[in-house]
Amino acid sequence: MNHDAYPDNYIRGILNSVKSIAMVGASPVNVRPSYFAFKYLAQRGYDMIPVNPGHVGKELLGKPFVASLSDIGRPVDMIDIFRNSSHIMPVVEEALTLDPLPKVIWMQLGARDDAAAAKAESVGIKVVMNRCPKIEYGRLSSEISWMGVNSRTLSSKRAPAPTQGMRLSLNRMSVGGGDTAASDRAAKNKTGQS
Amino acid sequence: MSDRLPGFSTLAVHAGAQPDPTTGARATPIYQTTSFVFNDADHAASLFGLQAFGNIYTRIGNPTNAVLEERVAALEGGTAALAVASGHAAQVVILQQLLQPGDEFIAARKLYGGSINQFTHAFKSFGWNVVWADPDDIASFERAVTPRTKAIFIESIANPAGSITDIEAVSTVARKAGVPLIVDNTLASPYLIRPIDHGADIVVHSLTKFLGGHGNSLGGIIVDAGTFDWSTGGKYPMLSEPRPEYHGIRLQETFGNFAFAIACRVLGLRDLGPALSPFNAFMILTGIETLPLRMQKHCDNAKAVAEFLAGHPAVASVSYAGLPSDKYNQLARKYAPKGAGAVFTFSLKGGYDAGVNLVSKLQLFSHLANVGDTRSLVIHPASTTHSQLDDAAKVKSGAGPDVVRLSIGIEDKEDLIADLEQALGA
Numbered sequence: 001m002n003h004d005a006y007p008d009n010y011i012r013g014i015l016n017s018v019k020s021i022a023m024v025g026a027s028p029v030n031v032r033p034s035y036f037a038f039k040y041l042a043q044r045g046y047d048m049i050p051v052n053p054g055h056v057g058k059e060l061l062g063k064p065f066v067a068s069l070s071d072i073g074r075p076v077d078m079i080d081i082f083r084n085s086s087h088i089m090p091v092v093e094e095a096l097t098l099d100p101l102p103k104v105i106w107m108q109l110g111a112r113d114d115a116a117a118a119k120a121e122s123v124g125i126k127v128v129m130n131r132c133p134k135i136e137y138g139r140l141s142s143e144i145s146w147m148g149v150n151s152r153t154l155s156s157k158r159a160p161a162p163t164q165g166m167r168l169s170l171n172r173m174s175v176g177g178g179d180t181a182a183s184d185r186a187a188k189n190k191t192g193q194s
Numbered sequence: 195m196s197d198r199l200p201g202f203s204t205l206a207v208h209a210g211a212q213p214d215p216t217t218g219a220r221a222t223p224i225y226q227t228t229s230f231v232f233n234d235a236d237h238a239a240s241l242f243g244l245q246a247f248g249n250i251y252t253r254i255g256n257p258t259n260a261v262l263e264e265r266v267a268a269l270e271g272g273t274a275a276l277a278v279a280s281g282h283a284a285q286v287v288i289l290q291q292l293l294q295p296g297d298e299f300i301a302a303r304k305l306y307g308g309s310i311n312q313f314t315h316a317f318k319s320f321g322w323n324v325v326w327a328d329p330d331d332i333a334s335f336e337r338a339v340t341p342r343t344k345a346i347f348i349e350s351i352a353n354p355a356g357s358i359t360d361i362e363a364v365s366t367v368a369r370k371a372g373v374p375l376i377v378d379n380t381l382a383s384p385y386l387i388r389p390i391d392h393g394a395d396i397v398v399h400s401l402t403k404f405l406g407g408h409g410n411s412l413g414g415i416i417v418d419a420g421t422f423d424w425s426t427g428g429k430y431p432m433l434s435e436p437r438p439e440y441h442g443i444r445l446q447e448t449f450g451n452f453a454f455a456i457a458c459r460v461l462g463l464r465d466l467g468p469a470l471s472p473f474n475a476f477m478i479l480t481g482i483e484t485l486p487l488r489m490q491k492h493c494d495n496a497k498a499v500a501e502f503l504a505g506h507p508a509v510a511s512v513s514y515a516g517l518p519s520d521k522y523n524q525l526a527r528k529y530a531p532k533g534a535g536a537v538f539t540f541s542l543k544g545g546y547d548a549g550v551n552l553v554s555k556l557q558l559f560s561h562l563a564n565v566g567d568t569r570s571l572v573i574h575p576a577s578t579t580h581s582q583l584d585d586a587a588k589v590k591s592g593a594g595p596d597v598v599r600l601s602i603g604i605e606d607k608e609d610l611i612a613d614l615e616q617a618l619g620a
Binding site: 030031033035036039040109110130132135138142143144145146147148149150151152154155156157158159160161173 | 200204205208209210212213214215216218240243245246247248249255257259260261263264267268272273274275276277440441442443447448449450452455456459
């Protein structure tokens with residue numbers, strides 16, 4: 001997988017297929033991005049599990065915190081890592097001990113670890129780096145368009161008015177990754193990948 | 195659902211718009227409302243805290259304006275956009291995110307006269323100091339860089355003479371200086387030039403001109419290329435530091451490659467207030483649907499008129515980059531192969547008096563201070579758009595006393611040439 005520019009169908013396939021998401025580094029502080037990404041994904045119908053050893057015994061929006069991935073005690077489809085790039089590898093290594101393995105490992109906006117990604121991909125896990133699932137869901141459904149963001153999708157179909165808790169269709173026609181190629185190139189230069 | 199790239203004309207018609215969820219209306223409705231109801235207190239708090247997608251108040255965002263924003267972002271190849279009340283308002287909002295009082299920005303000397311005024315006088319009162327550079331001498335940009343430089347500003351096709359700026363060369367200077375390149379793409383429109391493809395980090399437009407295209411609605415827009423890293427060196431605290439207005443959110447961390455557009459919306463538009471009327475957004479959107487058709491006609495007509503003028507005995511010189519003999523022709527072939535735009539200048543052998551005489555005799559050309567209308571327009575910059583400059587600055591910006599500026603419309607070119615011929619001949 002080219003981690004500089006993901007085809008929309010790759011992201012769409014992931015967001016359409018996973019049901020449960022364990023969020024590593026989920027924060028109960030309601031101005032942190034992890035908090036509102038957690039909340040949004042829960043509102044869009046995903047089965048969310050907050051993972052943060054500092055908050056065991058507490059709940060995030062009604063879901064009990066667990067200390068680590070191995071404490072979840074049931075299969076999870078996707079692990080969303082809200083940690084800096086330097087803390088990715090141990091989380092991925094722990095994820096690789098789970099049985100069954102997760103289908104997807106997702107690293108948040110700003111987080112990227114190519115070695116960890118290669119490790120996960122070598123056992124058939126799909127990897128997304130330096131993206132936010134809330135932004136991608138909002139983009140592919142065009143819900144994000146309210147703030148002038150280029151969703152890079154088109155549709156001539158009438159969509160239902162979104163309400164809380166509703167899953168939205170992500171199956172719009174893609175304009176492809178090409179139109180933000182400039183920003184993808186910039187991300188590539190920043191991380192020194194070639 | 196395949197990742198196929200639609201063409202420019204398809205995006206011009208469709209990007210950002212889809213049938214209205216409530217009514218099924220196919221044209222984008224005009225959401226002429228100031229405010230939007232919240233579902234409950236939690237929803238309201240989430241929206242105010244920038245945590246949820248949705249509408250609050252038309253000074254921050256409006257569904258009609260949002261369609262316009264996404265459409266222009268798509269046409270320019272940016273990650274997001276913000277529409278505001280005018281091109282001038284867009285420039286204020288952009289620089290407010292980038293400059294603190296005492297900071298500097300470098301601007302090309304050849305700009306729309308209104309921008310020269312705004313930068314020289316209004317921005318000086320904010321403590322934003324403009325340093326001028328010569329777009330025909332790239333090294334002059336390099337020499338102007340200081341530790342306080344926060345941005346570089348150029349026009350892709352420069353007012354009034356339609357000269358072409360070497361965007362890639364200036365972008366190299368900006369990159370080396372670690373500052374964003376802002377390109378005013380008003381006279382080219384994304385149909386002719388997409389500055390982001392050549393290294394621009396921010397694109398700004400007066401929507402009033404070719405994008406709206408019909409001379410009926412003011413508007414401006416800011417496009418975020420998503421290319422600039424705002425976090426380095428603490429140079430851009432509006433983007434990289436926790437914002438007290440929003441409970442300590444860091445915009446770059448939260449919004450990634452469209453953080454600049456969000457900063458312009460939630461720190462600029464929200465607090466400075468130059469909101470675009472949804473009605474104007476609707477008019478401009480309707481104009482954009484035909485941008486590719488109009489722009490090609492504008493350019494084809496402009497080339498024919500420039501060729502006619504270049505061969506006329508009363509004309510001293512024509513500045514149109516689409517003419518093979520023009521000094522900007524090489525740059526035009528590189529940056530604007532479909533056409534060199536439709537705004538250019540020429541000078542008359544009879545000087546100032548001949549210019550005044552010409553303007554008074556024209557029957558089809560309208561004498562007014564605008565460009566990028568369906569109608570052909572004429573103006574004498576030295577006495578109007580550039581009148582507040584001193585004589586030396588007028589000449590440097592291409593608006594000397596003998597210069598007449600044309601903005602060629604989409605009428606039949608034979609009629610435009612006949613009108614010029616009768617006005618020049620008598």
